[in-house]
Amino acid sequence: xxxxxxxxxxxxxxxxxxxxFNARDGVLRMKEFFKLTPPLLKYGKAEAVLVRSRDxxxxxxxxxxxxxxxxAERERSVYLDEDEIASLAGALAxxxxxxxxxxxxxxxxxxxxxxxxxxxxxxxxxxEEKTTEGYMVIEGETAFLHSLGELCRMVDEGLFKNEIIxxx
Numbered sequence: 001x002x003x004x005x006x007x008x009x010x011x012x013x014x015x016x017x018x019x020x021f022n023a024r025d026g027v028l029r030m031k032e033f034f035k036l037t038p039p040l041l042k043y044g045k046a047e048a049v050l051v052r053s054r055d056x057x058x059x060x061x062x063x064x065x066x067x068x069x070x071x072a073e074r075e076r077s078v079y080l081d082e083d084e085i086a087s088l089a090g091a092l093a094x095x096x097x098x099x100x101x102x103x104x105x106x107x108x109x110x111x112x113x114x115x116x117x118x119x120x121x122x123x124x125x126x127x128e129e130k131t132t133e134g135y136m137v138i139e140g141e142t143a144f145l146h147s148l149g150e151l152c153r154m155v156d157e158g159l160f161k162n163e164i165i166x167x168x
Contacts, residue, residue: 013119016079018064021053028056034165036065036157039136039150041143044071050158051079052165063165065158067120069138076139078120085158088114088122092152095124099148103130122151 015023022029031053038046047068054061063082068075080088091114095102102112106126113123121137134148145151 014117016064016084016116016118017081018051018053018062018079019118021055021060021062030054030056032165034161036154036161038067039154040146041069042146044069044143046070046143048154048158050161050165063162065155067136067138069136069141069143071141071143073141076141078116078138079118080116080120081118082162084116085155085162088116088120089152089155089159092122092148092155096148096152099124099132102126103132106130124148 022031031051034050034052036048036050038048047070049066049068050063051066052061052063064079065085066077066079068077070076095112103126109125109127111123111125113121115121119139122135124132124134126132134145134151136143136145136151
């Protein structure tokens with residue numbers, strides 16, 4: 001049987017727009033943290049927070065989804081920019097809606113993944129025996145999901161909360 005290996009994002013992902021915005025010096029900013037229900041994992045612990053950062057002088061804002069994973073070693077964290085949240089939601093919906101067809105199409109070990117600007121990866125793999133498992137990769141460490149639907153729910157919750165905070 002082939003050993004499972006999950007392809008990970010590049011070692012040095014680019015900075016997200018959110019991270020660049022928050023790295024500016026000499027700015028008084030206000031950050032708000034909106035907790036989301038994290039996905040259930042097979043091991044370890046996940047946290048998810050929608051973060052809004054506002055420059056108090058210009059009122060310019062940035063929003064990002066922060067996903068954290070506490071695995072065997074240390075806590076790992078990644079940000080997804082506001083535009084990537086909807087993109088991830090679409091990718092996950094496609095994976096869920098076409099799961100059976102995608103499994104049927106595979107002839108060998110296959111991975112279907114979405115990777116964000118900041119290096120967050122989510123997806124599932126299919127083995128030659130047609131078994132499948134959902135996962136996410138944060139800072140190079142893989143977290144296996146109870147189901148891809150759990151991650152979909154979290155991302156949809158983030159989209160919903162983002163729509164609410166946009167109005168306020």
